[in-house]
Amino acid sequence: MAYSRFGTDYDRLTADFVGRSEDYESKVAEARDTGIAVVGAGISGLAAAVESVNRGIPTVLLEHRKVVGGSGMTTLGILAVGSHFQKEQGIEISTGEVIRMEQETFNYRADGARLRDMIFASADNLHWLEENGVEFSGVVDKYMADGHVPTFHWWKSSFGGGAYVNPMRETFERKGGTLLLRTAARKLIAENGTVRGLYAVEADGTVLRINAKAVILANGGFEQNKELLASRGYDPEDLSFMGAIGHDGSGHFMAWDAGGGNSMEISALMETPYNKNLPGICMRGYCQLWMGLQGRQMCVNGRGERFFDESASDKLRAFPQIAINLQRRYGAFEIYDQAVMDAAIEHAKIHSPRSWEKAATVIQEALDNGADGVWKANTMEELADRTGIDKDRLVKTYTDYSRYCENGRDEEFGKDPDRLWKLTGPFYCMKYTEPNYIATLGGVHTGRDSEVLNAKDRAVPGLYAVGMLGTELWPGYYTYGMPGGANAFNVDSGRRAVRHAAEYCI
Numbered sequence: 001m002a003y004s005r006f007g008t009d010y011d012r013l014t015a016d017f018v019g020r021s022e023d024y025e026s027k028v029a030e031a032r033d034t035g036i037a038v039v040g041a042g043i044s045g046l047a048a049a050v051e052s053v054n055r056g057i058p059t060v061l062l063e064h065r066k067v068v069g070g071s072g073m074t075t076l077g078i079l080a081v082g083s084h085f086q087k088e089q090g091i092e093i094s095t096g097e098v099i100r101m102e103q104e105t106f107n108y109r110a111d112g113a114r115l116r117d118m119i120f121a122s123a124d125n126l127h128w129l130e131e132n133g134v135e136f137s138g139v140v141d142k143y144m145a146d147g148h149v150p151t152f153h154w155w156k157s158s159f160g161g162g163a164y165v166n167p168m169r170e171t172f173e174r175k176g177g178t179l180l181l182r183t184a185a186r187k188l189i190a191e192n193g194t195v196r197g198l199y200a201v202e203a204d205g206t207v208l209r210i211n212a213k214a215v216i217l218a219n220g221g222f223e224q225n226k227e228l229l230a231s232r233g234y235d236p237e238d239l240s241f242m243g244a245i246g247h248d249g250s251g252h253f254m255a256w257d258a259g260g261g262n263s264m265e266i267s268a269l270m271e272t273p274y275n276k277n278l279p280g281i282c283m284r285g286y287c288q289l290w291m292g293l294q295g296r297q298m299c300v301n302g303r304g305e306r307f308f309d310e311s312a313s314d315k316l317r318a319f320p321q322i323a324i325n326l327q328r329r330y331g332a333f334e335i336y337d338q339a340v341m342d343a344a345i346e347h348a349k350i351h352s353p354r355s356w357e358k359a360a361t362v363i364q365e366a367l368d369n370g371a372d373g374v375w376k377a378n379t380m381e382e383l384a385d386r387t388g389i390d391k392d393r394l395v396k397t398y399t400d401y402s403r404y405c406e407n408g409r410d411e412e413f414g415k416d417p418d419r420l421w422k423l424t425g426p427f428y429c430m431k432y433t434e435p436n437y438i439a440t441l442g443g444v445h446t447g448r449d450s451e452v453l454n455a456k457d458r459a460v461p462g463l464y465a466v467g468m469l470g471t472e473l474w475p476g477y478y479t480y481g482m483p484g485g486a487n488a489f490n491v492d493s494g495r496r497a498v499r500h501a502a503e504y505c506i
């Protein structure tokens with residue numbers, strides 16, 4: 001695929017990034033030989049690197065920042081099914097139940113065999129992490145209330161930096177691995193289609209040639225690459241981001257340049273519906289109002305039509321985001337009143353009292369400043385005038401919705417009767433701007449062992465893409481249905497790639 005459906009020319013971006021016309025070989029200041037070269041020292045790269053040194057394979061781990069950890073630094077935990085913690089606490093969940101739930105959520109679009117691989121290996125992977133120094137608090141839950149099942153295992157020191165990244169780095173170096181900080185992998189070296197190493201550039205511009213029997217790309221997502229974000233239809237200037245820096249899409253470009261398939265069409269953002277002018281109102285760590293309002297609001301598009309069951313977030317956090325994204329052409333709005341807001345503040349006392357104490361102030365300040373996408377009006381007619389929402393349709397939608405609330409039956413979208421609250425003026429209204437996101441998922445086509453595949457599903461020998469770079473388990477969106485699933489995949493894919501490389505490349 002050369003172009004995205006939004007017109008992005010992937011070939012040109014790839015050529016620009018890797019510097020196809022650049023003669024790296026003539027600039028090489030130092031060459032190193034190794035067994036496996038791992039690019040990126042985040043969650044998945046560290047898992048691959050430790051698996052590799054544990055097997056006695058000479059390993060070089062490259063990280064272009066001066067610190068290791070990537071987005072993994074701020075993570076809180078990981079999924080496992082059947083761990084000793086769960087057994088000790090009498091938590092009984094079946095692997096089959098978790099897999100079926102996730103497959104149903106995706107209408108069976110995610111590869112069930114790979115999902116099964118990850119879930120079945122998850123308890124063993126957790127025990128392996130413990131053996132390599134990672135510590136857990138022992139608390140296992142549904143990530144507060146997001147997931148369907150209690151799979152989330154919290155790190156001991158509350159953040160991934162202390163609990164996972166530091167001990168895994170220590171294990172890697174103690175067992176003889178070589179860590180090169182401030183060293184950016186730039187271009188893969190291939191001979192007759194087989195990857196044999198890479199060129200990397202140090203912070204001072206020195207060019208290294210790393211000769212390796214296999215290269216494992218663990219660069220993470222494309223969070224900071226505006227062109228790749230735009231290639232998925234987002235307006236990068238309007239998106240708000242709450243994750244780590246260092247994700248420039250370099251892994252994508254290197255893999256595509258070496259013949260890897262482009263799976264950007266099913267890539268996704270880990271995102272939350274958002275209005276950038278109402279910052280800081282968070283619910284369970286996710287910034288924005290919608291979650292706190294618990295589906296008691298009425299959502300309409302710019303044509304004044306409702307478009308989903310607003311209480312869908314109770315079933316899965318990702319559902320509202322998907323519904324809202326599909327209204328992008330018309331714009332999407334949520335409308336609520338003081339009673340809904342008061343109930344939200346009351347509810348928030350359980351989860352996020354500090355951030356919600358100031359919710360009313362944040363909203364009032366936005367209104368006073370005439371902030372974009374935030375309004376208050378006494379009637380639906382007035383609201384339509386202010387927002388530009390189709391007036392006749394909005395009034396009719398509101399009349400119909402009020403009737404559903406009175407009757408306790410949503411005739412259009414089947415919303416939970418408990419959440420059918422009749423709204424009375426004055427009305428607050430917020431437009432969803434682009435989402436808030438913390439990470440991206442996917443973009444490089446991979447197989448079951450994280451081997452990079454070309455567009456015809458054939459492996460590019462010697463090349464692997466692990467972690468968020470190569471995941472295809474969340475096609476189009478991240479469900480949050482299996483809490484900690486991203487990290488479970490990061491660890492599993494890293495280990496799996498090394499096992500495969502050890503068998504076929506070393």
Ligand SMILES: Cc1cc2nc3c(=O)[nH]c(=O)nc-3n(C[C@H](O)[C@H](O)[C@H](O)COP(=O)(O)OP(=O)(O)OC[C@H]3O[C@@H](n4cnc5c(N)ncnc54)[C@H](O)[C@@H]3O)c2cc1C
Binds near residue numbers: 245
């Ligand atoms: C705030 C926050 C909280 C989260 N909480 C959780 C959670 O609790 N549980 C969970 O499962 N998931 C969570 N996630 C998602 C999780 O962080 C990611 O899935 C995970 O970090 C991705 O791992 P990775 O190895 O693919 O990428 P990363 O961990 O981001 O690592 C990629 C590394 O590659 C480096 N790199 C990139 N390009 C190059 C290059 N060319 N050369 C050398 N190095 C390079 C980067 O600097 C980075 O260090 C959270 C994310 C955020 C932002």
